[in-house]
Amino acid sequence: MRDIARKAGVSVETVYSNFRSKTELLLTAIDAAVVGDTEPVPLSDRPDFTGLAAGNLDDRIAASTRLVAGINERTWGLHRALGEAAGSEPLLNEKLHDLESRRRRNIREGTTLVLGRPAEDDVLDALWALMGADTFQLLTRLGGRSVEEYERWLGQTIRRLLT
Numbered sequence: 001m002r003d004i005a006r007k008a009g010v011s012v013e014t015v016y017s018n019f020r021s022k023t024e025l026l027l028t029a030i031d032a033a034v035v036g037d038t039e040p041v042p043l044s045d046r047p048d049f050t051g052l053a054a055g056n057l058d059d060r061i062a063a064s065t066r067l068v069a070g071i072n073e074r075t076w077g078l079h080r081a082l083g084e085a086a087g088s089e090p091l092l093n094e095k096l097h098d099l100e101s102r103r104r105r106n107i108r109e110g111t112t113l114v115l116g117r118p119a120e121d122d123v124l125d126a127l128w129a130l131m132g133a134d135t136f137q138l139l140t141r142l143g144g145r146s147v148e149e150y151e152r153w154l155g156q157t158i159r160r161l162l163t
Contacts, residue, residue: 001025026082027095033074044109052113058112059135061162065155067110069147072136079133115162126161130154 001022005012019025031039035046044051048067052060086093107127111119119127129135131154139145139153 007090023089023092023095026078026085026092027099030075030078030082033078034071036070036074043106045156049110050113052110053116054148056113057162058159061158064110064114064158066133068154069136070102072131072133073147076133076141078139080137103132107131109163119162123161125151127158130157130161 001015004025004075015025019028022102035041035043048063048070052062052063052067054060061118079129082092082096082099087095104124108119111124111127136150139150140147145153
């Protein structure tokens, strides 16, 4: 919390007055990073998400890969921190499961928009794994792909899964 306060240019007390714990701060940071701002609008109500139903299949897949790449670029480090902390903190482990359940529901809703119909469970499982921050980190941070290359790869892979 001291490092965060220093980086933000505020006192530690100020950080604690806004966030009761490191857990609350981390979860709030993840929520804000997913959508890219602090507005209280769920991802599924945002134009980038609802726009997944616009255009032909290629347009829809491209929109979904842009959305996922942006989310992963903003959140991969936070997800990594959450995953490491969840190993020793039961509350964070529960929150990790909650976040992944929500991400899976978002993928289900988004895939329904892209396809115009619900997808099979095995396809959703594959998309859930492919679209995760861990896969993004493997391919970009560790594998050396640019975010644009990741987006192209993800789009091609999604297309193969959906058609």
